[in-house]
Amino acid sequence: MDQELRLQISQWLSDWGVNSTPSDGVSTSVLVFASLVLAMIAYLIVRRGVVRTMNIVIQRSKVNWDDIFMGHNVLEKFSYIVPALVLDLLLPIALTEHHLMSSLMDRLLSVSIVIILIRAVYSALDAFNEIADVNLVSRRLPIKSFVQLFKLFLFFVAVIISISVIADQSPLYFLSGLGVATGLVMLVFRDTILGFVAGIQLAANRMVSTGDWIQMDKYGADGAVEEVSLTTVKVRNWDQTITMIPAYALVSDAFKNWRGMSESGGRRIKRSVSIDIHSIGFLSEEERVRLSKINHLKAYFAAKNDELADFNSQVDDADMPVNSRQLTNIGTFRAYLKEFVSNHDKIHKDMTLLVRQLAPTSEGVPIEIYIFTNDTRWGFYEGIQGDIFDHIFAILPEFGLRVFQGPTGSDIRSLKADKR
Incomplete structure (x- = not known):
């Protein structure tokens, strides 16, 4: 096809009175220079005319994907193919009498066209990848x-063709x-x-x-x-x-x-606070009256008072704590925590919500909170978790409870001093 087109161009040159097979160096130089000029004119027409017009249309369009193609200069890189094609057609004709030089230039220009085309396609693939990133397709x-695999495939194709x-x-x-x-x-x-x-x-x-x-x-x-x-x-x-x-x-x-955590809309808090076993006990009547004024415990005390009164009325010697059912400070504290987190505006109400007592250890009785925040962002999550446990540590003395804290060296020395 390429050879037929060159023969047609040679025929046109002969019809116009131009010797398409020059035998002297001057004629060859003139034709080579004319080929270069024609290639430059073709490039300017495509670059200044077609490409610039298309870029103006792209800038005025409302979609964004074409702006990404323009940002990667895809059209500009494709425009380099036009002068290369013109030179590939005309230079071998100008160098007809110089067979070695004509064959060499023909092959070099063909390889150049392949390289320019692959380079332009690479830019189009990069633009396509960026469009996928912007639209979250990635x-x-x-x-x-x-994209990388297709680039690798094109590279091997280009090498084999070259x-x-x-x-x-x-x-x-x-x-x-x-x-x-x-x-x-x-x-x-x-x-x-x-x-x-x-x-x-x-x-x-x-x-x-x-x-x-x-x-x-x-x-x-x-x-x-x-x-x-x-x-x-x-x-x-x-x-x-x-x-x-x-x-x-x-x-x-x-x-x-x-x-999964991010898509669910909830982030888990699973943390426990260890209660000193020595601070656990039954609530006195005075403590029950005082704690019943807490808003989160009013419904709890109303239900528990009736339940315990019914049970204890059927028990002999109910004044003995071992015979009757009594409210404990740790149980009341768990009930308070359950209501507190249930009414917290930063806790996800449709996910697991537990306040549970774990098996006692050498460090006390752990009370674990197992809940989910309704904000999964790390900073906000840590803030919510910190606020909840700040409140827990501050409210414990109201229930007569203490957080377990292992004695330090100074605490042990002070205990020994007290014994003396």
């Missing part, structure tokens, strides 16, 4: 991995030899192949996406996923360090993804 599919053009052989000749080197290719591109397969699995099962908070102790990763590429997953840890994890490691090894 959170569902590993677009960057597919070598076949320079060697003046069919590309199929080199492709047939590639099959022999399949084992070497598998060895060299092992991580790339494993990464691509892992990327498909990660996307199909939605195991990890850009923006997810993942934790993988084996690789020291604990932070947000910034990028899922063909071979690696880039994680920015909370201390602002960067961890690069092989993509296939996320398929073969265990890791924790906190996306």
Whole structure:
């Protein structure tokens, strides 16, 4: 096709009275210069006319994706193909009498066209990847991995075509030899192949996406996923360090993804406070009257007073605490905490809400709060959790309870001094 077009151009030059097969150096130089001028004119027409007009249209459009293409200079890079094509058509004609030079220029220009085309397609792929990031498509599919794989494929195609053009052989000749080197290719591109397969699995099962908070102790990763590429997953840890994890490691090894927490709208608080066993006891009548004035306990005391009165009325010697049912300060405290967190405006009411007593230990009786905040942002979550436990520590003395605190060296010395 290329040769037919050149013959047609030679015929047109002959019809116009121009010798298309110059035999002297001056005529050759003139035709080479004319080819360069025509290539420059073609470039200016495309660059200043077509590309500039399209950029103006893009700037005035209401969509954003075309602005990203313009930002990557995709049209500008495609415009370089036009002068290269003009030179590829005209220079071999101008150098007809110089067969070696004509053949060399023809091959070099053909390779240049391939390089320019691949470079322009690379820019278009980068723009496509950025569009996917802006529209959050990358959170569902590993677009960057597919883009990198397609770039790698285009690179090999360009190399094979370029070598076949320079060697003046069919590309199929080199492709047939590639099959022999399949084992070497598998060895060299092992991580790339494993990464691509892992990327498909990660996307199909939605195991990890850009923006997810993942934790993988084996690789020291604990932070947000910034990028899922063909071979690696880039994680920015909370201390602002960067961890690069092989993509296939996320398929073969265990890791924790906190996306479920973010999507649920609730973040768990699971923390306990240890109560000193020596501070636990029955409520006196005075304490019951005082605590019954607490708003969160009014309904509790009203129900419990009737329940205990009915039970104790049927028991002999009910004035003995061991025979009757009595309210304890720790039980009343648990009831207060349950009402307190249930009415807290920062607690998720549709998720698990527990205030429970755990098995006693050498450090006292743990009272655990198992609830979910309705704000999953880290800073706000820590603030809510801190406010709740600030209140718990401050309110304990109202119930006659103390937090267990192991004695320090100075406390032990003071105890010994008191015994003396």
